[in-house]
Amino acid sequence: MKKQLSVILGALLSFSVQVSAYQCPVNNVYHVLVNHENSIEPDFVAGEVVMPDVLFATKGDIQKNYMEKTAAKALEDMFNDALEEGVHLIAISGYRDYERQEVLYEQAVASYGIEQKGSAKAGQSEHQTGLAMDIGYLSQSFGDTREGIWLAERCHEYGFTIRYQQGKEHITRYIYEPWHVRYVGVELATRLFEEDKVLEELEYCCPPLQNQAMRVYCDGKYQYKPQVLIFNDVEYLSVREISGLLGIDLSYKNGQIIAQYNNKTIMFNTKESDFFNNTLINIDGYTYVPVNEFLSNFQVNSQFINNALHIFV
Ligand SMILES: [Zn+2]
Structure with a gap:
């Protein structure tokens, strides 16, 4: 369903x-x-x-x-x-x-x-x-x-x-x-x-x-009330917020962020953005990820429509 x-x-x-x-x-x-x-x-x-x-x-x-x-x-x-x-x-x-x-x-x-x-x-x-x-x-x-x-x-x-x-x-x-x-x-x-x-x-x-x-x-x-940042017309949320919202399991090891969801694991380095097409943003120790791109890695489709983030699961 x-x-x-x-x-x-x-x-x-x-x-x-x-x-x-x-x-x-x-x-x-x-x-x-x-x-x-x-x-x-x-x-x-x-x-x-x-x-x-x-x-x-x-x-x-x-x-x-x-x-x-x-x-x-x-x-x-x-x-x-x-x-x-x-x-x-x-x-x-x-x-x-x-x-x-x-x-x-x-x-x-x-x-x-x-x-x-x-x-x-x-x-x-x-x-x-x-x-x-x-x-x-x-x-x-x-x-x-x-x-x-x-x-x-x-x-x-x-x-x-x-x-x-x-x-x-x-x-x-x-x-x-x-x-x-x-x-x-x-x-x-x-x-x-x-x-x-x-x-x-x-x-x-x-x-x-x-x-x-x-x-x-x-x-x-x-x-x-998540804090959304817009950078180059792309919506970003802190990885912690978006993960908390969807129940994505987050852990940190050797400078890598490890995110697990739907039996899939993605790992990325907060210093480098090779994993993403869009650059990552770091503010005050928080890592912001491009929301749509981050979620698509887990086969989760999402879209911003009329100021609302719609997540299709
Ligand atoms: Zn007190």
Whole structure:
């Protein structure tokens, strides 16, 4: 039986046809979307991490007292201004690398079971970016304290947003965390505050980082939104995205990408494009392949029609 799978790509086909009241923050590292739907690479950090000069719950030169340096400066300003108003903020936990998050996740699952909602899987925690800080104490009652209220009302002035809001649990898929702030820059933080939105709800519905988000919250639900590049009139998708979409098995060995599907294996080198008639594109460590040509190797016919990728399987 012939089945048709359509992937609507909408206005994302090319940067030049994007129409949005708000410019897509493509490649703004401070807008990176990290959640249960969008993982980051194990070595991803938003920038150099430093120790902000603020009051910490646990003193010392330890990993969780670090933060990305622009976010760290904003945190210092926020803590200083708060103190001048008699509000005593305490930093609990900031940067956390992939390995540390792996340990914390395993501990949380061991204690509370697989359904626990307090700890993210490695690669899915904002703390890995260096842009998040837990402040005050880790209880929802913190939101009712003088410090918690000040933070909720004022943190956007310094570029932070309360990431996991009350009433937005169905979108963020996190419990309300009045203690967890995330740096996104003053402009976006102010917009989120004024429009009462969380990062997932931004109406432009595009991946915050080029090549990065595969699923975004859009029109009230999670949608697959691949980033399509057009080069010499040929549509490209990252090999990871197109493989994820079709269930093509991907592995990497000795610099070769090995893709297996329909009992067929193709191998190609990301540095050379001998395998393809069209050249391959490498951006930030991601390999983009010409979609139609890539799929035809697996006897999968595909075609872009009216901004939609139609795959015939
Ligand atoms: Zn946190």
